[in-house]
Amino acid sequence: MGKLTGKKVFITGAEQGIGYYSAKNLIESGCDVYIHYFSGSEGPEKLVALAESLGQRASFGYANLTDKDETQKCIENAVEFLGGIDILVNNVGGIIARKWLGEIDSDYWKTVIDVNMTTMMHVTQSALPFLKNANEGASIVNLASLAGRSGGHSGSLTYSMTKGAVLTWTRSLAAELGEYGIRVNAVAPGLILGTRFHNQHTTKESAEDTVKGIPLGRAGTSEDIARTITFLASEYDGFISGATIDVNGGVYRM
Template sequence: MNSLYGKKALVTGGASGIGGAISSELAAQGATVIVHYYRSEDAVKELQKEVLESGVGEIIPVQADLTNEDAVNEFAKTILSLTSSLDILVNNTGDLVERHTLDDIDNAFWEKVMAVNVTSTMMVSRVLLPLLKSADDGASIVNLSSLAGRKGGHGGSLAYSTSKGAVLTFTRSLAAELAGEGIRVNAVTPGLILGTRFHSTHTTDESANKTISEIPLKRAGNPRDVARAVAFLASEYNGFITGATLDINGGVYMA
């Protein structure tokens, strides 16, 4: 892998959970990491403190609502005030929001889930594209999808699974579009990753235990499992991997 010393990275939803682990890992490899957060101010301050104490890397927090176009444009202005180029963009922001089946889902909820998981990824990538094009050695975009985007997810995750499948298609299409600019675009699809707010909110112990029993490696994943994979794809900023999806699920889905 290439060294991340001197590299500039941005992680959306990067204060806690999988995003926090990604931010921490990139910083540990020497990057300056701009960490977007929405409500997790306490978490991002704690992350900033931990990285400062480690003596390696740097965390710069920036708050924004990435589902609002005007807010995303203001977010971009803030990023432009911090750096003239960007080597790594990790589109991590996303959520299941709530569980709804087809017979009780409404358009407003559907559109909210799409905004959180797909539209935000598109808007952030769009506004930061000039900075990515300015990277010296090519740049890397890593999009966070989900095993649900591969397999369809558990009951009540219709909107979420559809949105995460869309992230995979977005990744392949954008990879083809930006290859000539030296910008690689890849995705990761985490399976059951415990120790996150997402699964604490949306996954019961019974469901988690059943899923673990069906995982060939016989354990759930943790945020560091995802962070290491993202760091690999990010650090190969001038590499030969683009348009790819890296599955992180202990063998539940093999492609």
């Protein structure tokens, strides 16, 4: 991962879970990182301390990424700190609540779309001028989900729809931005325990049942996803774009 030394990263939702460990892995790979957070600065503060202990640079800032102006300001603060953006990791997302078809109302529908898709549009639009100016090309990594492939568990209809849209967004964006030397890929995690998502929305019994169907016989970890994101970010002279890497222990095979 030596190609990452000195690269400038903007990552969303890195206060815990996949975002936190992805930022940590990128810092340990030699990157300078600006960490967006929404629900707590304890994780970002630890990441800044880690970067400084390694002689690197990291900072963090709050934004509600469903708000275009707040997003733009956060990106501007990141660019002022980093001096540009080489790598964008769109990690923010969530199920909000498990609701079955008959329970879905328009406010919930719009909220899930905003959290999983509108945030990604706002961040990518705001970062685009700086990604275009990256010296050796740039890399965008979007967080999708196994739910976007399989439809997810019962009660995740709206969430699964948005994660399926992230897969298409990634393919379309790869075609649109390729001429600027910007690669766009996605990572689709399966069951990743220890994250806020599953702590809040997955019962112990449901997790145990899911693990029984995983060929590798275990749930994934945030570190499993972080390593994949770091790999996709590092391929500056690579030919991978428009792809989705499925990280699910063998549940989904294509």
